[in-house]
Amino acid sequence: GVTYKYQSVQPVKASAQGRIVYAGDLASYGQVLLIDHGNDLRTVLLGRMDIKVKKHDQVEDGDVLAYTVVDGKEAQSLYFEVRKKN
Helix, strand or coil: EEEECCCCCEEEEEECCCEEEEEEEEEEHHHHEEEEEEEEEEEEEEEEEECCCCCCEEEEEEEEEECCCCCCCCCEEEEEEECCCC
């Protein structure tokens, strides 16, 4: 996975076509988006986000899934991970 740093509100976009499997809070991770792209391939996004999609939504490459949340002037982070066969 990769951790991205940001300091302003940014759109979080789908990396490829897929279906939202999970969208919401997950323990201490904050907001989580899990997208099933088929062929045993999934992407995961973790961080402070204002999620705009819901479970079972179909998304296309480049669709806006969420917007990052800024808290003060310190850099925030968003984690992106690709999973093959979970």
